[in-house]
Amino acid sequence: MRAAIDMPPVRYPDPAVVALDPRFEKLVLPLAAVERIASGCRWAEGPVWFGDGRYLLWSDVPNDRIMRWDEASGQTHVWRHPSGHANGNTRDREGRLVTCEHQGRRVTRTEYDGRITVLADRYDGKRLNSPNDLVVKSDGSIWFTDPPFGIVGYYQGEKAEQELPSAIYRIDPHSGEVAMVCDTVNGPNGLAFSPDEKRLYVIESRARPRNVLVFDVSADGRTLGPQRVLFDAAEGTPDGFRIDVEGNLWCGWGMGTPELDGVRVYSPRGELLGRIALPERCANLCFGGRHRNRLFMASSTSVYSLFVNTQGVPAR
Numbered sequence: 001m002r003a004a005i006d007m008p009p010v011r012y013p014d015p016a017v018v019a020l021d022p023r024f025e026k027l028v029l030p031l032a033a034v035e036r037i038a039s040g041c042r043w044a045e046g047p048v049w050f051g052d053g054r055y056l057l058w059s060d061v062p063n064d065r066i067m068r069w070d071e072a073s074g075q076t077h078v079w080r081h082p083s084g085h086a087n088g089n090t091r092d093r094e095g096r097l098v099t100c101e102h103q104g105r106r107v108t109r110t111e112y113d114g115r116i117t118v119l120a121d122r123y124d125g126k127r128l129n130s131p132n133d134l135v136v137k138s139d140g141s142i143w144f145t146d147p148p149f150g151i152v153g154y155y156q157g158e159k160a161e162q163e164l165p166s167a168i169y170r171i172d173p174h175s176g177e178v179a180m181v182c183d184t185v186n187g188p189n190g191l192a193f194s195p196d197e198k199r200l201y202v203i204e205s206r207a208r209p210r211n212v213l214v215f216d217v218s219a220d221g222r223t224l225g226p227q228r229v230l231f232d233a234a235e236g237t238p239d240g241f242r243i244d245v246e247g248n249l250w251c252g253w254g255m256g257t258p259e260l261d262g263v264r265v266y267s268p269r270g271e272l273l274g275r276i277a278l279p280e281r282c283a284n285l286c287f288g289g290r291h292r293n294r295l296f297m298a299s300s301t302s303v304y305s306l307f308v309n310t311q312g313v314p315a316r
Contacts, residue, residue: 017279024265024274027248034276036070038076044298046089048097049288056288057097058298059086061156069303085150085157088133088167088277092142100149102132102157107142107231119171120178124161133240137197137222140173145188145202160223168202170222181224185213190240190284194268195247195313200224203238210238236260238286243309248273252293254281263297278304287312
């Protein structure tokens with residue numbers, strides 16, 4: 001791929017960054033604009049930032065590959081192919097890549113020497129569906145969603161029978177035990193913890209309307225309380241999201257119309273603060289850059305970035 005991506009000239013402030021509440025104005029920068037840093041994907045997903053190497057990885061799910069963009073050179077290239085139809089990605093407490101794979105219906109970890117370790121592929125003797133997105137808690141536990149999206153056809157995986165209900169799981173950091181923590185969410189998708197890890201937010205992507213749910217996390221950090229709706233997305237399609245240091249939710253959004261495609265930002269109480277309009281539906285995003293103040297947005301065929309006036313939640 002080319003190092004530079006052709007885009008029309010921008011103006012400051014970028015009209016694509018729209019404040020819908022005065023609180024949003026302090027989260028964005030008047031002298032920053034949306035940039036397209038890579039293109040040529042079929043469905044970009046699961047961006048994750050590696051600050052120690054100054055690069056971004058993300059999944060191109062139908063093309064069965066993980067891509068890499070280098071901040072210093074601006075170059076983009078294929079980092080892993082095949083990838084097991086990788087979807088969500090994150091890093092563990094030791095900085096290793098942890099990935100949801102549709103093809104193998106599993107969660108894996110890439111070791112420092114490149115070997116791949118399977119962390120979860122079954123529960124109660126049955127195969128997982130197609131792990132979708134994941135997050136690592138400060139205690140080292142890995143939490144992931146497991147809807148059947150990757151086994152319903154041959155575009156993002158392989159068609160197969162569903163053996164387990166859609167659910168949210170926790171992988172114990174010491175024993176490696178896989179525990180089902182919730183099976184009541186209709187199509188669990190993106191997930192993220194609040195900065196203090198006392199709440200877990202989850203996208204319910206098969207509800208009508210689609211909901212963003214919130215759970216209280218138990219005092220021991222291992223189980224969840226009853227789910228409740230933080231807000232419904234009306235006609236929108238939220239997917240993956242991340243949390244900033246103030247607890248705001250930056251949600252990938254779509255789809256199909258200019259009014260819906262891009263990113264929407266909500267307060268911890270579910271109040272809509274603002275939006276970032278993109279020419280494509282945004283599936284997922286992450287914070288990166290030297291100061292965790294650069295938002296990377298994996299959006300259908302392309303990846304976009306925007307410097308913002310806040311930071312993603314740091315590793316604890």
